Amino acid sequence: MLYFTTTSKGVRYVALFLLIIAFGFLYRTTNIDHSVQLCILNVKAQSCEYMDNIKNNTDRPENINTVNTNPVAILRKGNGIIFVETTDRMKPPSLVLCAIESAARVYRDRPVVFFMKGLADINLVNDEPEGRKIFPTLSYLDNVYFLPLKMDEVFRDTPLLPWYIKISPKKEQHWIHVSSDGCRLALIWKHGGIYMDTDIISLRPIPNANFLAAQSSQFSSNGIFGLSPHHNFSWRSMDNFVQNYNGTKWGHQGPQLxxxxxxxxxxxxxxxxxxxxxxxxxxxxxxxxxxxxPYPSWRRYYEAWQEFPTFNDSYALHLWNYMNQEQKSIIPGSKTLIDQLYKQYCPSTYEALQRNESIHL
Structure with a gap:
């Protein structure tokens, strides 16, 4: 048992001791709340600790939609799936939504992020879920995010920024494609994960972490690739992009790069x-x-097949939409190959088309 003397000096020590305890408790609780408020308000910061990290020291909350809409936070594990739209289009065709839905269903434990140039700024935590409502066929997928594509921010701290500052998009013959080639490189350099073109339907998970996709025996595609954050291939590709830039030649900054x-x-x-x-x-x-x-046979996706192919050796299918100048599209119930792919791999989009419902708000 402890006894305290009643001298004035002893009283002062006890009072000081109790004051330190009280101040420490008050600081700890108020500091947590203040940190959380900063985290929620400052969605444009380069990094931000989650509430659960601060309070419980856990790796991440169960629902990553509820805390932060900063791409650094969403893609911080380096395993996200990234899509890019470099036009101002806000009503993409069904193939784009099928690509996103199929990826979100195949990679349910990963964030699937669609960066859209035409999307307005997202400044508050509730803005991103509201943005997702624009596409009702995807609203049931809680791992899908729609975020604005801000090229000046995407290219910042990469070899592409001086090129972007100097170039005049209006004078570029293939700006939509060239800017997309640059954005995918910078985003994968910063965040890692898998980039996919918006005409790729996912079938099953890709087991490789760092990969390029061969379009033919000695020729690489850049329509789908996966690299870890800050991989040297990404950096060397951005360097080569700038040093050997030729905007007049389609594909020079993409597959040929x-x-x-x-x-x-x-x-x-x-x-x-x-x-x-x-x-x-x-x-x-x-x-x-x-x-x-292969691309010379792209029309086969819009033809009826007697037997649906298994594609057992494939992880995803590129539908070569760039070749589709005839603007062929899916017709529900037609039993074409694309009809069967929609039905199996993006059923929500398919059912909306079948019911003749709008796939956009």
């Missing part, structure tokens, strides 16, 4: 059957993984 940089890494070995090959620390995936139907 990836092929150039990959050839600097190694002599690309030929494929044997459906096997993948390795080039340095990157897997170069067989054309069967994403391009079992």
């Amino acid at each position: 990836f092929t150039r940089v990959l050839n600097q890494e190694c002599m690309i070995p030929p494929f044997k059957s459906t096997e993948d090959v390795v080039c340095g620390n990157i897997s170069f995936l067989n054309p069967q993984r994403f391009y079992p139907i």
Whole structure:
């Protein structure tokens, strides 16, 4: 048992001790609340701790939609799926929504982010879920995010920023594609994960972390690729993008860029059957993984097949929408290949089309 003397000096020590305890408790509780408020209000900050990190020291909250709409926070695990829209279009065709839905269903444990140039600023936590309501067929997917594409922020702290500041988009012949080529590189450099074109339908998870997709034996695509954050291939590609820029030649900053940089890494070995090959620390995936139907045969997706192919060697399918100058589209119930793919891999979008419902607000 402790006894305290009743001297004035003893009383002062006891009072000081109790005051320190009280102040520490008050600071700890109020500081948590203040930190959380800063986290919620400052959604444009480069990094922000989640409420659960502060209070419980846990890795992340159960529902990542509820705390922060900053892409740094959403994509912080480096395993996100990234789509990009470099036009102001806010009513994309059903193929875009099918691509997003199929990816969100295949990668349910990963964030799927669609960066849209035409989307207004998101400044509050509740803005992003409101933005998701624009596309009702995707509203049931809680791992899908729609965020504004701000190129000056995307290119910041990368070799692409001086190029972007100097260039005049109005004078560029292929600006939509060139800017998309640049954005995907910068976003994957900063956040890591998988980039996909908006005409790619996901079938099953890609097991490789760092990969490029072969379009043919010695030629790389840039329509889908996956790299860890700050991977040296991303940085070298951005450097090459600027140093060898040629905006008059379609694909020079895209598939041809990836092929150039990959050839600097190694002599690309030929494929044997459906096997993948390795080039340095990157897997170069067989054309069967994403391009079992090559671009000259793109119309086959809009033809009826007697038997639905299994695509057992494929992780996703590129539908070559750039080639579709005839503007062919899905017709529900037509039993075309694209009809079967929608029905199986993006059923919400398919059902809305079947009921003749709007896929946009």
